[in-house]
Amino acid sequence: MKRFREIYNYREMINGLVRKDLRGRYKGSVLGFAWTFINPLLQLLVYTMVFSVIMRNGIQDYYVFLFVALVPWIFFSASITGGSSSVLASGDMVKKIYFPREVLPIAYVTSAFVNMVLSFVVVLLVLLVTGYGINFVALLYLPIIMLVEYLLALGIAFITSACTVYLRDLEYILGIIAMAWQFLTPVMYASDMVPDRLLPIWNLNPMKSVIEAYRDILYYQQVPQLSTLLVAVLLGVGFLIVGAIVFDKLQKGFAEEL
Amino acid sequence: MDKNNAIEVRHLTKRFKVYYDKGNSFKERLLFKERNAHEDRWVINDISFDVKKGEAIGLVGHNGCGKSTTLKLLSKIIYPDSGTIEMAGRVSSLIELGAGFHKDMTGRENIYTNAAIFGLTRKEIDSRLDDIIAFSELEEFIDNPVRTYSSGMYMRLAFSVAINVDADILLIDEILAVGDAGFQTKCFNKLKEIKSNGTTIVIVSHSLGQIEQICERSIWIHEGKIEAEGKPRDVHPQYLDYMAQQRSIIAEKEAKRLKEKEAKEHPEAQKQADAQTAKEEEATEKSKEKKVKTRWGNGDCKVTEVRMMDSRNIANTSFNTGEKVVIEVDYQVIKKVSDGVFGIGIFRSDGVHIYGTNTRIDNLEVFDILQDGTYKITLDHLELLPGNYILDVSIECDQGIPVDFYKNAVKFDVFARIGDVGVSRLAHHWDI
Incomplete structure (x- = not known):
């Protein structure tokens, strides 16, 4: 609790880091901040081409089906891969001055989160413009699931960022892990395509419930099932606690390892 | 934790792993187990101390004794292997000023x-x-990018931020060397003001004078342990005594090494080496004359050896302020020198001429130099303040013609127990 209050006291530092990251991310590029929106749209284009034109899967309005899951996935994937080097990248500061080290992964994940929120503006626009429509009651659950995903991503970023300090290879290993994870999560396909005998293992994936909740709200336009939501909340909070504990243990050696 | 204490340190230990060749990647860790070979070095070995609220303490010790590590432990940049540190209140550390500055952003x-x-x-x-801007005196430049700042301006800004945090505990590592003399005084006064407002201060510094001015207590850390603790005036002389001893041991070793080297090499090579070192010395000297020879004269008479004897009558190159010093100069006569004059000159390492005299100035009777011998001059009290000094010796004949003028004959250091400042100690007493 003391730790939590201290991190809260450093909110201005988090704030500053997030703003710097958002401002600096596309610095020097011609389109600048517009890439925040263009990037997911282009990814959407590629996936839609592949899965509804070439490998036809028969899912109705596949672009919506995919888009509402892809945007949250991009946030999650960025948090665990990019987040892993957040401490390493600020090594100089970590070696020289004190501040709660948690600030670094928090700032990274928060900045990726802000990006996702902005991307969701595009998602909602697409839903309205194409006439797909939005269920506004279900939409009330969107912030909840976003928050849950944030906690989950933060918990995992705590672990990856702390471990990467000790084992630099993790940065690269995580790229592959993130790709495999994407295919094991119902981002490009629906959960009911998974063979029944795999379900017990498959259900362990914490991102499964999260992505399903997003899809319930925006694609099926219904209030997510309470069980899905509850599992997601528990997993999010659980991962955050574990991540925070692991990070706290490992951060003591940061200054010497860097 | 005691309510009156701001910092409590108990049985602190810290060891560093010194890797011979460290593997950071997975492959290296797996494949080359021997790369992880390391030895443990105990930097801090069971240190305990308290700092009361509003108290200022100084940590002193030679380089590598563990005082900076202690400060890093206090600031929670690194963590101890065992022992505890408790601190009450907000901590601000002036350890690495300006860490996290961005060169492209404005002040x-x-x-x-x-x-x-x-x-x-x-x-x-x-x-x-x-307050921060005013203190930094950078009003005109505050909206310019930091990369346009001079290093002094950079440090001034960094110091101003750190000092205005209003911390309950302030940790300072050798930072009072910020900016020009005027700004340093300002920083120093600000520290005193902060202290009088009840902030607890821990300072690591080599400037014992600064610690004496601010701190009530000094802790001398030696080889990871607390060697002495108490009023700065009591602790610092002990520390300085120890340092002086170490210095003379090192100086003796160095002198021995040089002698051996000299003996080993051929006289011819020796001459060349001398010329070489003389050249290097010239290059480093700040003298305005472009070409300064370190030795000249008509060669009728040659200085063969110069010694400085300390109060124990042992040849030495480090002395205490006020110590009795005898300078002995051996010379060899090649041709008779009539109306000879012996002289000495003392310079500070930065070239300031401290003192010079000779037998003519001192009105000694005129003499001829007929055979090899030794001349001595006794300085009853070497009232030089701590620093590095250089001794020149000379032999002249009538009308000041140089016979052997030997610059940089001996380099010597002076140490003192008292922290008075300047060039020379003037005999004095107070009436209050």
Whole structure:
């Protein structure tokens, strides 16, 4: 609790880091901040081409089906891969001055989160413009699931960022892990395509419930099932606690390892 | 934790692993187990101390004794292997000033980011902004990018932020060397002001004088342990005594090494080496004359050896202020020198001429130099303040024609127990 209050006291530092990251991310590029929106749209284009034109899967309005899951996935994937080097990248500061080290992964994940929120503006626009429509009651659950995903991503970023300090290879290993994870999560396909005998293992994936909740709200336009939501909340909070504990243990050696 | 204490340190230990060749990647860790070979070095070995609220303490010790490590442990940059540290209140550390500065951002923006790193909220920074800018004396430049700043301006800004955090505990590592003399005085006065407001201060410094002015207590850390603790005036002389001893041991070793080297090499090579070192010395000297020879004269008479004898009558190159020193100069006569004059000159390492005299100035009777011998001059009290000095010796004949003028004959150091400042100690007493 003391730790939590201290991190809260450093909110201005988090704030500053997030703003710097958002401002600096596309610095020097011609389109600048517009890439925040263009990037997911282009990814959407590629996936839609592949899965509804070439490998036809028969899912109705596949672009919506995919888009509402892809945007949250991009946030999650960025948090665990990019987040892993957040401490390493600020090594100089970590070696020289004190501040709660948690600030670094928090700032990274928060900045990726802000990006996702902005991307969701595009998602909602697409839903309205194409006439797909939005269920506004279900939409009330969107912030909840976003928050849950944030906690989950933060918990995992705590672990990856702390471990990467000790084992630099993790940065690269995580790229592959993130790709495999994407295919094991119902981002490009629906959960009911998974063979029944795999379900017990498959259900362990914490991102499964999260992505399903997003899809319930925006694609099926219904209030997510309470069980899905509850599992997601528990997993999010659980991962955050574990991540925070692991990070706290490992951060003591940061200054010497860097 | 005692309510009156700001810092409590108990049985602190810290060891560093010194890797011979460290593997950081997975492959290296797996494949080359021997790469992880390391030895443990105990930097801090069971240190305990308290600091009362509002107290200022100084940590002193030679390089590598563990005092900076102690400060890093206090600031929670690194963690101890065992033992505990408890601190009450907000801690600000002036250890690495300006860490986290961004060269492309303006001074004002950097104040915000830097202060945020100290844990200040935007509101707190807003309220301090004017103080910070005023203290840094950078009003005109505050909206320029920091990369356009001189290093002095950079440090001034960094110091201003750190000092205005309003911490309960301030940790300082050798930072009072910020900016020019005027700004240093300002920093120093600010520290005193902060202290009088009840802030607890821990200073690591080699400047014992500064510690004496601010701190009530000094802790001398030696080889990871507390060697002595108490009033700065009591602790510092012990520390300086120890340092002086170490110095003379090192100086003796060095002298021995040089002699051996000299003996080993051929006289011819020796001459060349001398010329070489003389050249190097010239290059480093600040003298305005471009070409300064370190030895000249008509060669009728040659200085063969110069010694400085300390109060124990042992040849030495480090002395205490006020010590009795005898300078002995051996010379060899090649041709008779009539109306000879012996002389000495003492310079500070930066070239300031401290003192010079000779037998003519001192009105000694005129003499001829007929055979090899030794001349001595006794300085009853070497009233030089701590620093590095150079001794020149000379032999002249009538009308000041140089026979053997030997610059940089001996380099010597002076140490003192008392912290008075300047060039020379003037005999004095107080009436109060």
